Amino acid sequence: MPIRTDFSATVEHISILDEHGVLDEQLAKDTLTDEQVLELFQYMCKCRALDETAFKLQRSGRMGTYPQNKGQEAAAIGSAFAAKRGVDWLVPCYRENAALWMHGLPMHYVLLHWMGDERGNQIPQGVNITPLCIPIGTQMLHATGISWAMKLRGIPGVAITYFGDGATSEGDFHEAMNFASVQQTPTIFFCQNNEWAISVPRERQMWSSTVAQKAIAYGMPCVRVDGNDLFAVYKASRDAIERARAGGGPSFIEAVTYRLADHTTADDARRYRDPVEVEAWVGKDPIIRLRKYLVSKGLWDDAKQAELDEAGKAMVSEVVRAAEGIAKPAVSDIFDYTYATIPPELEVQRRTMRTHSLGQSPEQVGLAGR
């Protein structure tokens, strides 16, 4: 018997708007209108402004550890814009704030989260978002389950889950991909490949030459896009979402981007990254190239930018005010959300927490009335 090929595959890489702001008109056809691009550009700028402010809040001691989103705005916005707010679900990790805001999460919630306040995760009714997920790669299974439930219940929604390149080394990533493909759930696996998992570069994270090809093992359509290219991200996301909504099952998108900032404010990327590499990626900034494009089309100018910067500043200070203006949570919150109904032992602890002797009433230790 001759040796035959049972399977072979290729991974496409889509790029529509290059780093100089030059658009491939052919590929850009039927993607975003000028009005939409303008709207999304302004969104990206405002998110960048808030991100910079969040960094300063941490540095000045007004907020805890914070992971900057800088440089990844096109990936977040382009994908989220392709999803239907209130119908589709976003299942994030923690570097796609812009997507969450676009889908209705009040902007100060993310700051609250990093200010050590669970109310930042108290997603309002009707907003289809799960809270930021700190452990790496675990949330993808929830996206698989949520979209599976939608399929079973006949709801025409999809779930997009976000994660980084490092997360694809976790077992849960593979289990989520496998479950989604076996059940043909409407799930979009959106990898923000930002080249670094804290200090470990992608080439030491995996031996495969792309992240996208991992989806091939699960029989899942996959594509690689320039993650700093709003048009390419949007196109790939829209296509994947349309396919999922039509019953075509899950898809995988690898958005090749770059973490322009440190992993978090607790990290110093200068310890492990070559400044030449960082500098090269600064030149590929998704906001700068989009602005160049808009200016070249006569849709944007310095005056409009100045106006937007002002509006951004005002919005940011309002968001910060909302996050900082909220009263400290009630101490009883520690207890009240552990179960739907508080069990007797926990009720005793709740009632007696200030006596430093759990199980004793305040009267027993002479603290009554204090």
Added chain:
Amino acid sequence: MSSTTTAKEPFNPKLRRRVDDQGGQQLVECNLVEAITLTLAQEMDLDDRVMCLGEDVGLNGGVFRATDGLQARFGEQRVVDTPLSESGIMGSAIGLAMGGMRPIPEIQFEGFLGPAYDQLCNHAARYRTRSRGAITVPMVVRVPVGGGIHAPELHSDSPEAIYAHQPGLKVVMPSTPLDAKGLLAAAIADPDPVIFFEPKRVYRLPTREWIPEDRYTIPLGKARIVSEGTDLTLVTWGASVYQALAALDALPEDVSVELIDLRTIAPLDRDTVIESVNKTGRCVIVHEAPKTCGFGAELSSIIQENCFLHLHAPVQRVAGFDTIMPYYKLELEYLPDSKRIVEAVQQTLAY
């Protein structure tokens, strides 16, 4: 979503059924595993959102046959054979619950909870708290538990204390068909994640029992007084209830022991234990799990906090040893048996 048959047909017609002489109530004769299957069928009949998923739970009906016949009745969409992937089962069940379903994932043996621990403890248990009530995970994780069935490695452990230590989870372990049916129905109705440990050693032992066929619930967090007594309180749960009963038979007739089956480990029915020990002044706790940091340690602590002035003797624990659970040739030496329980009871009475 559709059921493959109507809700009217009784599930598993092979089970013997009769009408109760007194109240005219329909009774069905079940062992523990049959009671579980019957309850799953009834809950799935009642609520389209309830679904089972796990390894081999579909066509094969589960390795212990706990889901036998369910896929035929409810179809492949609601009784799902999943990939061999415990974290996948647990994590996607969490998503299913968040998406409006009432999933009942099965982990085939307690030893394989390990790969699912992260999803169970770091997500299912925490979602309500970390979202301040915005997102909840109503699901029941069914897990066969414990030793005594000549099973291979990692098929015989008793990890209930590990999960009782995790805030946000509820931990249930029935010992009889009657309790299994009522507790499982209550667990499925519960708005929080519940681990439902099924003591595999008594899945089919000792005999079938006549239990009400119609749906009933037994509240989580309520212990059962198996037999009343005045001299000593014997607290246990799961398969050890039967070792305790054997010990009671072996004790002299003038020894009056109050036997408590906890039924739910978390939340714990503290009141029943405390009230009993305050009455008897003596307590022996029995469990299969290793002694150190076993749930007996917690019980013992609660007893000294609440019954100190009533105690006539130190609280004794009859437990598994602080070793790896041996392979089955030595498992009966490891597991608490009636002899060890009798000895502990006699020592405590003689103190």
